[in-house]
Amino acid sequence: MPGKIAGVCDKCGEEQPIWELTKCHMCGKTACRRCASFAYGRYFCSNQCAQYFFYGEDEGEGEADTT
Ligand SMILES: [Zn+2]
Numbered sequence: 001m002p003g004k005i006a007g008v009c010d011k012c013g014e015e016q017p018i019w020e021l022t023k024c025h026m027c028g029k030t031a032c033r034r035c036a037s038f039a040y041g042r043y044f045c046s047n048q049c050a051q052y053f054f055y056g057e058d059e060g061e062g063e064a065d066t067t
Pocket residue numbers: 009010011012013014031032033034035036
């Protein structure tokens with residue numbers, strides 16, 4: 001079967017087999033397993049993306065419970 005079985009990590013720029021690569025849930029960048037951060041059950045290209053994903057775009061809202 002033709003097809004690429006390698007891709008390039010957006011973080012370190014090295015070519016890696018696709019099974020070593022993961023896509024950031026936040027920004028969609030490709031990151032190899034060494035560069036990626038695993039957080040909240042997902043892979044991210046960086047801790048910043050993980051934080052961003054977790055805290056969301058709006059901050060300080062939505063924490064209050066409904067009465
Ligand atoms: Zn990498």
